[in-house]
Amino acid sequence: MKFKYNWLLVAFCAVYVSCAPLKKKTGDSNSLPATALQPYGRFVINQDQNLEMVSSAMHFGFSFKGKQCQLFASIPNAGGHNYLQYELDGVYQKRIKVATTSNDPILITAPTEGNHTVWIYKATEAHTGPIIIQKITGDNLKSLREDKGPLIEFIGNSITCGAAADPSEVPCGSGQYHDQHNAYMAYGPRVAKALGARFVLSSVSGIGVYRNWNSNGPTMPEVYEKVDFQARNPTRWDFKMFTPQVVSIALGTNDLSQGDGKKERLPFDSASYVSTYVTFVQVVKSKYPKAQIALLSSPMINGKNREKLQNCLTAVKTAIDAASPSDKPVALHFFQPMRARGCSGHPNVEDHGILAQELLPFFRQLVK
Numbered sequence: 001m002k003f004k005y006n007w008l009l010v011a012f013c014a015v016y017v018s019c020a021p022l023k024k025k026t027g028d029s030n031s032l033p034a035t036a037l038q039p040y041g042r043f044v045i046n047q048d049q050n051l052e053m054v055s056s057a058m059h060f061g062f063s064f065k066g067k068q069c070q071l072f073a074s075i076p077n078a079g080g081h082n083y084l085q086y087e088l089d090g091v092y093q094k095r096i097k098v099a100t101t102s103n104d105p106i107l108i109t110a111p112t113e114g115n116h117t118v119w120i121y122k123a124t125e126a127h128t129g130p131i132i133i134q135k136i137t138g139d140n141l142k143s144l145r146e147d148k149g150p151l152i153e154f155i156g157n158s159i160t161c162g163a164a165a166d167p168s169e170v171p172c173g174s175g176q177y178h179d180q181h182n183a184y185m186a187y188g189p190r191v192a193k194a195l196g197a198r199f200v201l202s203s204v205s206g207i208g209v210y211r212n213w214n215s216n217g218p219t220m221p222e223v224y225e226k227v228d229f230q231a232r233n234p235t236r237w238d239f240k241m242f243t244p245q246v247v248s249i250a251l252g253t254n255d256l257s258q259g260d261g262k263k264e265r266l267p268f269d270s271a272s273y274v275s276t277y278v279t280f281v282q283v284v285k286s287k288y289p290k291a292q293i294a295l296l297s298s299p300m301i302n303g304k305n306r307e308k309l310q311n312c313l314t315a316v317k318t319a320i321d322a323a324s325p326s327d328k329p330v331a332l333h334f335f336q337p338m339r340a341r342g343c344s345g346h347p348n349v350e351d352h353g354i355l356a357q358e359l360l361p362f363f364r365q366l367v368k
Contacts (some may be wrong), residue, residue: 032062032141034133040146041200042126042227042237052130053084054228056161056201057183061119064134067112069138070105071120073098081176082131083123085184090115092184095123095169098131104139117144124181125161126228127204136318139311147312150367151198151242153291154188155220156250158205159300162186164343165352172343177205182340183218185349188248190356195367200242204229208254211278214263220251221280239287246366247284250296251277252309268305270312277316278323285324292328292366293320299335299355300345310334333362 036198043057047308051060058239060306062069075082085092088110096106110116122131155158164172166182183189183201192199206221208230218231227237257274259265281293295313297306317330336358342348347355 001105002134004014010083015049028141029142030137031138034135036143037062037133038143038145040198040242041122042202044130044227044235046132048134050132053133053160054126055122056125056181056203057121057123057186057199058201059121060121060133061117061146063117063140065115065117065140066110066138067134068107068109069118069141070107071136072105072134074103074134075100075129075131076263077129080129081318082128083181084131085118085121085123085182087119087121087201095182096164099350106326115140118190119144119283123162123183125155125163125183125203127203127230128178128181130197130228134160138286146198147196149197150195150245151200151368152192152246152248152363153242153244153288154189154199154201154203154248156201156203156248156296157207157254158168158203159253159298159347160186160188160201160203160250160354161205163205165348165350166223166348173264176228182349185352187347187355187359189353191359191363194356194360195363200244206254207251207278209251210269210272211255213254213257214260214265219276221276221283221363223281224280224347244288244291245368246292246363247288248294248363249281249284250298253298253300256301256305268308270308272291272320274315277312278319281316281320281330282323285320285327289327291329294333294363294366295332296332296359299347300340302337306337310315331360331362331366 020293035049037051039060042055043058046052075098078100081097083095085095098270108118108267162181162183162185167180170179188201189199209233223229223231225236256268297309302307317332320330331336340347340351
């Protein structure tokens with residue numbers, strides 16, 4: 001089963017200079033600069049004071065009056081492309097391809113006149129490269145803040161990214177890896193929306209706890225503190241930007257995988273997996289001391305490996321609970337096995353809906 005660790009060599013033209021809170025520049029009512037937006041998820045404000053959307057499903061909202069507004073978006077890698085997706089008045093619309101071949105703004109059109117709300121999401125993951133937002137133009141523009149409520153951080157791999165889930169525009173087996181990404185429809189955002197919660201995704205395709213899909217690293221514990229999950233990037237994420245009530249971690253599919261069949265792959269080392277996982281959870285807890293930690297298994301693993309993963313996660317919980325007896329006990333959820341229908345053995349959009357429904361009772365007990 002191929003859960004690809006998509007190391008794209010992106011030639012960044014923009015320079016990462018800050019991931020600090022935005023200095024609000026409101027402009028006038030007909031132009032909303034990037035610095036006036038209120039982003040959720042991992043982002044960077046570059047030297048041009050533009051917003052770089054980094055992580056999966058990173059999002060921001062705004063309102064406008066009339067029938068149309070214009071979103072000025074670009075990508076730094078020449079000849080490449082990326083994807084946004086958006087809601088209009090609370091209803092999901094579609095994915096939008098962002099390429100370097102056009103300088104025209106993205107037009108967002110409403111069916112009627114009046115006041116409208118828009119939420120823009122990054123459809124792809126951090127390793128696909130950033131999408132740069134310069135400004136929005138239109139009438140009576142206002143930046144939106146999400147309603148106050150519990151925040152869930154979903155840490156995981158390609159499944160959490162919503163990778164390979166949506167072949168509706170580019171069929172499986174064609175195009176590039178991120179052409180079938182749909183982070184908005186992944187299980188995490190769907191669980192959060194159903195519970196009236198907010199969310200951020202910290203996920204990378206092919207990544208694992210102590211080894212990846214087809215490599216020994218860098219693994220999630222090695223890149224989690226980097227703003228874009230790239231080991232070589234010196235810029236670290238500011239964990240004071242968001243304070244999740246629940247941190248969900250779903251890692252293990254790639255540790256247990258057989259790899260790409262080309263590189264040497266040693267048998268799964270349960271001791272290394274458990275010890276590294278325990279250390280990683282302790283790092284997460286140091287960032288969010290009051291957060292409830294939830295560990296998820298994998299719907300893609302069946303048979304003996306499924307039992308092996310569940311035993312390992314139980315061992316992680318036991319170790320963390322013993323080390324922090326005054327904290328909330330670690331919560332566990334073991335997925336029911338799934339025969340995934342997306343590309344390269346991943347869940348598709350409909351499968352993510354099934355996963356979200358399975359998870360709702362579990363997260364409902366954790367989110368207050």
